[in-house]
Structure formats: C-alpha cells, structure tokens
Amino acid sequence: MKTKLTELEKQVEDILAVPEDQSHPAGKVLSQLWSVSQEQWERMERLTRLSDSYQEMMIQREKTLSERFDKHLRQLEKMTRISDRYQHSLRHLNLELEKTSLIDPLTELPNRRMVMKRLSQAFECQQEDCSQHKKTLAHLSVAMIDIDYFKRVNDEFGHQVGDDVLVALGKLMQGVVEDHGMLGRWGGEEFLVALNCSELDCSIKLMETLRQKVKDFTLSIEGKTLETSVSVGVAEYHDTDSMDSLLSRADSALYEAKSQGRNRVVSG
Numbered sequence: 001m002k003t004k005l006t007e008l009e010k011q012v013e014d015i016l017a018v019p020e021d022q023s024h025p026a027g028k029v030l031s032q033l034w035s036v037s038q039e040q041w042e043r044m045e046r047l048t049r050l051s052d053s054y055q056e057m058m059i060q061r062e063k064t065l066s067e068r069f070d071k072h073l074r075q076l077e078k079m080t081r082i083s084d085r086y087q088h089s090l091r092h093l094n095l096e097l098e099k100t101s102l103i104d105p106l107t108e109l110p111n112r113r114m115v116m117k118r119l120s121q122a123f124e125c126q127q128e129d130c131s132q133h134k135k136t137l138a139h140l141s142v143a144m145i146d147i148d149y150f151k152r153v154n155d156e157f158g159h160q161v162g163d164d165v166l167v168a169l170g171k172l173m174q175g176v177v178e179d180h181g182m183l184g185r186w187g188g189e190e191f192l193v194a195l196n197c198s199e200l201d202c203s204i205k206l207m208e209t210l211r212q213k214v215k216d217f218t219l220s221i222e223g224k225t226l227e228t229s230v231s232v233g234v235a236e237y238h239d240t241d242s243m244d245s246l247l248s249r250a251d252s253a254l255y256e257a258k259s260q261g262r263n264r265v266v267s268g
C-alpha cells in the first residue's frame with residue numbers, strides 16, 4: 001500500500017522534532033529538504049493566488065469593456081434613430097417649402113412661379129433635338145383670364161367676400177381645364193392656363209365653356225345676388241414664338257376682350 005504524502009511529511013517532521021536527531025547529517029539534509037519544499041509550496045501558493053487574481057482581473061476587465069461597448073452601441077443606435085427622424089422631418093419640411101413656394105395660398109392653385117416653370121420647361125427643349133417637347137410645344141396654347149369688374153365685388157361686398165369669390169371661381173375653372181392643362185393664379189384677379197390642345201379651336205371652345213360656367217355662377221350674400229364674368233385672351237404657339245411673345249399675344253387678346261365689352265373670349 002502506498003504511504004500517503006502527508007504521513008511521510010509527518011514522519012519527517014517527527015524526526016526533525018527530536019533534538020538529538022538535529023545533529024545527524026541526514027537530519028540536517030532532511031531539515032533543509034523540508035524547508036526547501038516548504039518554500040516551494042508557499043511559492044506555488046503565491047503563484048496560484050496571483051494567477052487567480054489575474055484571472056479575476058481579466059474577467060472583470062472583459063466585463064467592463066463589454067458593458068462599455070454595449071453602452072456605446074446603445075448610444076449609437078439612439079443617435080442613428082434621432083438622425084433618421086431628423087432627416088425625415090427635414091425632407092418633409094423641404095417638400096412643404098417647395099410646395100408653398102409654388103402654390104398660391106389663397107386659391108391653392110399653382111402660383112405664377114409654377115406656371116412659368118411649366119411653360120419654361122416646354123420652351124427649354126425648343127433648341128434641343130427633343131421630339132417629345134417639340135410635340136408638346138406644337139400643341140401648346142395659353143389663355144389669360146381676368147375677372148371682370150372685380151373691384152366692384154370688393155367695394156360692394158367686402159374684401160373677405162372678394163377672397164371667397166376668387167377661391168370659388170378658381171375651383172370652378174380648375175374643374176373645366178384639369179384634363180387639358182394647368183390653371184394657375186397669375187396674380188390679383190388674373191389666372192393663366194397652359195393648355196395642351198391640338199388645335200386653337202379646341203382651346204377657344206374650352207375657354208368658351210369656362211366663360212359660360214363663370215357667367216352662370218352666382219352667390220347669394222345677405223339677400224343680394226353676386227354675379228360675375230371673365231374676359232379671356234387665348235394665344236396658340238407659333239414656330240417663331242418665345243415664351244414672352246406667346247404670353248404677350250395672350251395678354252393683347254385679353255386686352256382686346258376687355259375693350260370689346262368683357263365677358264368674352266378673344267384669340268390673338
């Protein structure tokens with residue numbers, strides 16, 4: 001049977017404890033051997049303790065690093081979400097801004113800037129070899145519409161009613177032209193239509209329908225009936241036309257319609 005190490009150690013300890021054995025050479029050697037093994041043992045223990053605490057420190061460090069990393073990751077995610085939301089609202093604001101810069105706030109129709117934009121797009125390709133735009137220009141005509149004696153509406157019924165009339169007539173005229181072109185508020189009580197009709201006759205007919213609808217339109221205010229009419233000047237695109245010359249001919253035709261007594265459509 002194998003003797004256990006602790007028993008052997010005990011025996012050695014006992015021998016070393018006997019004073020007369022201390023002088024024996026074997027006793028000295030054994031004593032030295034004992035203290036060396038004791039030192040080794042203590043050193044082993046110290047190393048084990050060091051290694052344990054080193055391991056503990058590494059585990060702790062890893063834990064701290066991973067917690068810090070998680071925290072940064074969460075912060076980054078939060079910042080990304082904020083930035084996404086910010087970009088989204090910025091895009092939304094830009095769209096709103098773009099819209100308000102092109103829409104008349106009272107009638108909610110395209111404003112002068114937007115109608116001009118539409119017209120200049122058609123003219124921009126005039127010089128270029130752009131068959132689609134050449135076709136668009138060939139079918140282009142413009143109509144300038146002015147509400148007759150609008151000042152009287154304001155004077156008789158007040159500015160607010162004047163505003164309501166502008167809104168109502170805008171809607172009514174929009175309903176007539178919506179499938180044939182773009183109606184916009186040119187300014188004050190003037191409107192402009194960029195029409196896409198293959199023939200001038202077609203544009204004139206459409207403007208006649210519009211004029212008649214406005215003539216039939218009445219509003220009843222505090223027992224009084226408000227009636228109104230429009231004068232319209234139409235011009236069709238000619239090969240030599242610039243945007244200015246086309247608009248100028250429509251303006252002259254409108255002037256002519258006013259001169260001839262209003263409530264009529266004149267082409268120029």
Ligand SMILES: Nc1nc2c(ncn2[C@@H]2O[C@H](COP(=O)(O)OP(=O)(O)OP(=O)(O)O)[C@@H](O)[C@H]2O)c(=O)[nH]1
Binds near residue numbers: 150158160166189
């Ligand atoms: N209520 C209101 N009135 C406006 C607005 N813009 C322009 N007006 C009015 O429109 C009127 C235009 O008057 P005029 O240029 O003399 O034209 P008119 O009375 O229509 O006469 P003719 O065009 O010659 O038939 C003015 O009284 C302006 O104050 C608006 O946004 N709201």
